[in-house]
Every structure is written in structure tokens, then in C-alpha cells.
Amino acid sequence: GMAIGIFVGFLPIMSIQMAVSTMIAIPFRANLKAAVAAVWITNPLTFIPFYYGCYRFGLLLLPGDEVEWNQFKTALVHTSEWSWSNVRESLGNIVDIGIDILAPLWLGSTVLGIVFGVASYFVTLEAVERVRARAALRPKHDPA
Numbered sequence: 001g002m003a004i005g006i007f008v009g010f011l012p013i014m015s016i017q018m019a020v021s022t023m024i025a026i027p028f029r030a031n032l033k034a035a036v037a038a039v040w041i042t043n044p045l046t047f048i049p050f051y052y053g054c055y056r057f058g059l060l061l062l063p064g065d066e067v068e069w070n071q072f073k074t075a076l077v078h079t080s081e082w083s084w085s086n087v088r089e090s091l092g093n094i095v096d097i098g099i100d101i102l103a104p105l106w107l108g109s110t111v112l113g114i115v116f117g118v119a120s121y122f123v124t125l126e127a128v129e130r131v132r133a134r135a136a137l138r139p140k141h142d143p144a
Contacts, residue, residue, distance in 0.1 A: 001031030003121035005038025010113030012051055012105055014042060038120070048073050051105060058108025067101055075101055 008021040017039040025035040042050050052072050059066060067075075075097045 001025055001034030002038050002124040003117040004028065004030055005035040006041060006120045007113040007117030008035075009039040009041040010054065010109045010116065012054070012109055014047055017042070034124070048076050051076060051109065054108040054112055055101065055105040056108070057112055058104030058106070060108075061111065062104050062107050064100055064104060072101065 004024050005021050008017050008024065011017070011020070013020060018036050021035040021039050022032060024030075025032050052069065055067075055072060079097060
């Protein structure tokens with residue numbers, strides 16, 4: 001669940017991250033609470049610098065013209081104003097960003113999401129195993 005949530009949290013799909021992580025976690029029988037909670041690595045306070053880092057990483061893999069911080073920030077804020085009542089306009093806002101931002105952003109987000117998702121799986125697995133091992137060592141109190 002944690003790995004799924006971290007991976008989805010990296011994807012630039014903020015308005016639907018929790019739903020997507022749930023849809024992925026269910027068939028894998030992963031922990032839903034962990035999957036939903038982990039997507040909050042990106043949130044309304046952190047998403048612009050977070051995705052800018054993903055975008056810059058994506059530029060390392062997919063060279064192109066770099067967009068400056070202020071232009072990136074303006075574009076992301078504009079697209080984050082999603083409206084289900086006006087989906088056409090909202091999708092138009094995303095298209096307006098252009099391939100110069102979207103391609104490296106998606107590539108960087110996906111690669112980093114995979115890397116950190118896999119890493120979080122092993123870190124979480126180790127932590128859970130340690131907690132379970134400690135719990136097994138504690139004396140059991142029988143209330144009877």
C-alpha cells in the first residue's frame with residue numbers, strides 16, 4: 001500500500017490521486033489506508049516545488065528547453081484549478097501547458113515514482129517486520 005501511494009503521489013494527477021491509488025491497491029490486496037495516506041507526499045502546500053523537481057529530473061532524461069520556476073508555477077497553478085462542471089476548459093488548461101513541460105514532468109514523475117515507490121516498499125516491509133518481531137517477544141497477558 002505504501003509503495004502504491006508513493007508512486008501515485010509522484011504522478012501529476014493531484015485531484016484524483018487517492019482514487020487512483022485505491023483502484024491500484026484493491027487488486028493487489030494492498031493496505032488501502034497506507035496507499036491513500038502516502039499520496040499526500042504531494043499536497044496543496046508542496047505540489048509546485050515537488051513537481052518542479054520532477055520536471056527538472058525529467059529534463060535530465062529528456063533534454064529540452066527549460067521553463068523557469070515562475071512560468072512553471074503559473075502553469076501548474078492554472079491547471080490545478082480543475083472544474084468537473086467545465087471539463088472541456090479544464091482539459092484545455094492542461095493542453096495549454098504544452099509538451100515542453102508535460103513530457104519531462106510526466107517522465108520525471110514516473111521514473112522517480114517507481115524508484116521511491118520500490119524503495120518505500122522495502123523500507124516499510126523492514127519496519128513492519130521489526131514491529132512484528134518486537135510484538136512476538138513481548139509476554140502475553142492472559143486476562144483469565
